[in-house]
Amino acid sequence: KAGVTQTPRYLIKTRGQQVTLSCSPISGHRSVSWYQQTPGQGLQFLFEYFSETQRNKGNFPGRFSGRQFSNSRSEMNVSTLELGDSALYLCASSLSAGTGDEKLFFGSGTQLSVL
């Protein structure tokens, strides 16, 4: 069974631009969570989707948004990029809603650099 796939693996953008990251979960997994990882802040929860509905949202500004499609694939979008948005963005999937009782399967991440 294929793992969680995130594309692209690396991305370089300039301030003010917008970016879209993609995540394909493991087949059959319906919950997708997104995390931002930086050296100073560790892993910060962005949002979680289940059956195309956003179930949970972290403390990030409205510039960060996401969606989930009927095939469970998910995208996240960051508009008006800032230097501080440079980070590794991780996507994780699980079988059902993110109750915290299930283990997450992570992709390799998208490394975003904002110049």
Added chain:
Amino acid sequence: SQQGEEDPQALSIQEGENATMNCSYKTSINNLQWYRQNSGRGLVHLILIRSNEREKHSGRLRVTLDTSKKSSSLLITASRAADTASYFCATAGVGDYKLSFGAGTTVTVRA
């Protein structure tokens, strides 16, 4: 804010030695999970321990949970170079539906 906090931040040991790291959390939990991350990659689930369990083993891993102290420990026995990675604890508070991760412990195993 992060629910779990790992200690120490970094650990360097010789191959064959044991590595122990701790995690403290703030609120009541249903379970606690440990993950490993190799440099610049995604996290890999290691073990899940439920709030009614005190100890759990998986291969060379041993996890303990003390809900009265709101703390957990991860022990890696007979470490190998391949164990070099960052280790994170993750928790979801009761009624919470997202996993919150600590800042991690970076373990370096020297040959």
